[in-house]
Amino acid sequence: MPALPHAAPATLHDVAREAGVSLATASRSLNGSARKVNDDYRQRVLAAAARLNYSPNFSAQAIAKGSTSTVALVVSDIADPYFSSIAAGVIRAAEAEGLIVTMAVTERNPERELELVRALRGQRPRVMILTGSRSVDSEHQAALITELTAFTATGGRVVLISQEGLPFNTVVVDNYLGARALANALVAQGYRTFAALTGAETLVTSRDRLAGFADGLAEHGIAIHPDRVVRGEFTRDGGFAAATELLATGLEQVDLVFAVNDVMAIGAMSALREAGIDVPGDIAVAGFDDIDTARDVTPALTTVNIPLTDVGRQAVALALSDTARTGDEAVRVATRVILRASSPAR
Amino acid sequence: MPALPHAAPATLHDVAREAGVSLATASRSLNGSARKVNDDYRQRVLAAAARLNYSPNFSAQAIAKGSTSTVALVVSDIADPYFSSIAAGVIRAAEAEGLIVTMAVTERNPERELELVRALRGQRPRVMILTGSRSVDSEHQAALITELTAFTATGGRVVLISQEGLPFNTVVVDNYLGARALANALVAQGYRTFAALTGAETLVTSRDRLAGFADGLAEHGIAIHPDRVVRGEFTRDGGFAAATELLATGLEQVDLVFAVNDVMAIGAMSALREAGIDVPGDIAVAGFDDIDTARDVTPALTTVNIPLTDVGRQAVALALSDTARTGDEAVRVATRVILRASSPAR
DNA sequence: ACCGATTCGGAATAGGCTTTCCCTCTAGGC
DNA sequence: GCCTAGAGGGAAAGCCTATTCCGAATCGGT
Helix, strand or coil: CCCCCCCCCCCHHHHHHHHCCCHHHHHHHHCCCCCCCCHHHHHHHHHHHHHHCCCCCHHHHHHHHCCCCEEEEEECCCCCHHHHHHHHHHHHHHHHCCCEEEEEECCCCHHHHHHHHHHHHCCCCCEEEEECCCECCHHHHHHHHHHHHHHHHCCCEEEEECCCCCCCEEEEECHHHHHHHHHHHHHHCCCCCEEEEECCCCEHHHHHHHHHHHHHHHCCCCCCCHHHEEECCCCHHHHHHHHHHHHHCCCCCCCEEEECCHHHHHHHHHHHHHCCCCCCCCCEEECCECCHHHHCCCCCCEEEECCHHHHHHHHHHHHHCHHHHHCCCEEEECCEEECCCCCCCC | CCCCCCCCCCCHHHHHHHHCCCHHHHHHHHCCCCCCCCHHHHHHHHHHHHHHCCCCCHHHHHHHHCCCCEEEEEECCCCCHHHHHHHHHHHHHHHHCCCEEEEEECCCCHHHHHHHHHHHHCCCCCEEEEECCCECCHHHHHHHHHHHHHHHHCCCEEEEECCCCCCCEEEEECHHHHHHHHHHHHHHCCCCCEEEEECCCCEHHHHHHHHHHHHHHHCCCCCCCHHHEEECCCCHHHHHHHHHHHHHCCCCCCCEEEECCHHHHHHHHHHHHHCCCCCCCCCEEECCECCHHHHCCCCCCEEEECCHHHHHHHHHHHHHCHHHHHCCCEEEECCEEECCCCCCCC
C-alpha cells in the first residue's frame, strides 16, 4: 500500500478562499486585530475555518509577527519532585499568560545544559528559565553566559532559579540561610553530633546548603567531622549510596544525618532502615526542599520548606515583569524550617 | 531610560553577507544538505555564524520545510510522579531523536484537555502524546476525537497512553489484568476482606483497575462490600480524604485497603497513620503504578509495577514507527505485581 | 446635493528559511 | 584539444501569516 498522501493542513489561504474573502480579512476575523471586520464576513470566515478544521500555524504566526509565545524551561530531571513541582508552577503561570512551555532535560550534565540552551535559542522563546545543575565549573559556565547573553541581547528574557551571582534575573532560594536555620533548630532539639550527605563538589546548591548548615552548627561550637561528610549523586539513589558509605565508617555517635536535599534524605532513610537502623530512634534524619513526599514517608521528614510551585510561578512573573529588562533582578523566596518526626526533640 | 532597542537576532541572511556567500550556500553549510559545499566556504560560513552568534530560527525552518520537530505531550499533572516519570521517558526518547518536547497540563480537566489539543495543533507537532485523564464522558470525547482525527488526517501522529478503544495508536497498560493479578496475589497472602479507594467514576483507568481487582477477588468468591468502596480525587490528597471517609464508616474487619493508584495509597497510609492505625499491623495497603516513592515509604508499598519511563519511551517509538501510520496500533506493556511490606503474608 | 472623514475589504509586502532550478566552471574521457 | 558530465554557487520561488497601504464605499454635516 502506497503511503497515502496526507492532505496538507488547511491554511489561512484555504479558509479565505472557502469564505470568499481576502487573506487579510480572514486573518483579521480569526484573531481579532485592531481593525474591525464586518460581522457578516467574520461569521463566514469562522464557519469556513470550522468546516476546514483550520488551525493557525504558530510557526508562521511567529515569523510574521516576529515573536513567539513560548517559554523554554530547562530542568535537570523532570522525574525528580523538586523539578517537577517547579515545572508545575512554571506551566501553570505560563498557561495563564497564554504561553506555551517547552521543556528540556539536562540529566544533570552541564555540557548537555549548554547544548540545550544553544538549541533552545532557536525557538526564539520569549523566556528561558534555567533551574538546577548550576555548577562552578567555569568552562561551561563561561560558554553558557555567552549564550544566554546573546539571547538577552536580542530581547529574550532569562530567569535562573536558585543561582545567585550570575548576571541574569534570578529567583533566589536562600539555601544558605535555610540550612543555617535548620542547623539551629536541630541543635535546639538537642542534637549534637552530625553527619552530612552532600552532592557533587561543584554544585552550588549543595555547597551553599552544606555551608549554611555547618555555619549554623558552628554558632553552637559544633563541627561536623570531615569523615562524616559523604558525597553522592543529588538523587534518591545517591542518598542511598552515600548513607551506605557512611554506615561503613561507623555511625555510633552520630545523632542526626543531614542530607542536602529531600530525595537524598529519603534514599538515606531507606538505606538506614535496610541496615536495621531505626530512624529516628537510633539516628535522626533531616533533608531540604520539602517535597510532597517528605510528609508521607515514615517518620515524616524534617526539612526546609521551599515553596516550589511558587518558585516556578515567580520565575515566570519575573521574566515577564518590566523591571526585569535590566536582566539582573532578584526575587527572594522565603524558606522555612519544618520539624517533623524524623528529628524529635531528645 | 528609554527601553533600549534590542538588536534583532542575526539571520541567515546576515551570516551569508558576513561570510560573503549566498543565502543558499549559507543554509547548506549550516545544516548539511544533500548538496555539498566547498570546505572553504563552509568554514567561512561557520566562522561567520559563530562570530554573529547565529542561531537558526526554528519557526522559519518549520515553515520553510513544512514540518517541525516537536513532540507535544499532554499530561494531567506534572507534579504527579506517575506523569513525571512518563514525561521523563518521553523527553529522553524525543531528545534522542532530535525532537523538542512541549508540554501542557490539563489539571485533570477534560474540557481543558480539549482546549489544549486544539491549541497544540497549531504547533504542527510531529507527534502528540496524550496521557491520563481519559474519561468516558462522551461529550468532550467526541470533540476530542474530531480534533485528533483532523490532526492525523494531516500527517500528525497521535499516541494515547493507557487508553484503549480509541481509534489511535495506544500504549496499553493492562490495568485490568494487573489489578486482577494483584487481587490474586493478595488473596494468596491470606487477605480476605477488602476495601477500595477509587477515582472519579468516569476515569477509565480507575474503573479498569477496580474492575480487575474485583474480578480477581471474585475468583476466590470474595466481594468488596459496596460501602467499602470510596471515591476520591486521583491524587495524594484524594487518597487521604477517601481513607478518612472510609475510617468514618468503620474498618474493623477490613484486612486490606486497595487504592487504585500509588499516590492515593500513600495518602491513605498517611491518613491511617494519623488515625493511629498501624499499617500493616492493623490494616494492609496496596496501590498501583509502582512510582519511585512506593519503595521509600514505610512500610514499603505493595503495588503493581508499570515501567513508566519505558511507557514514555515506547510512546515516542510507536509514534515514529512506520507501522503506526494506520493510527490504531497498540503496544502493550507488561505489569508486574510487587509485594512489599505493606501487605505481609498473614 | 456635495464634500470631507471614516470604515473596512483587498492587494501587496515582509519575515527567515529551504529548495529547486539555472548556470558556470572544472575535471575527465577519447 | 574538444566535448560531456558533474560539482557546486547563486537567484528566486515558495511556505504561512500579519500588516501596511490603497482605494472604494458609506456616513454625517451643511
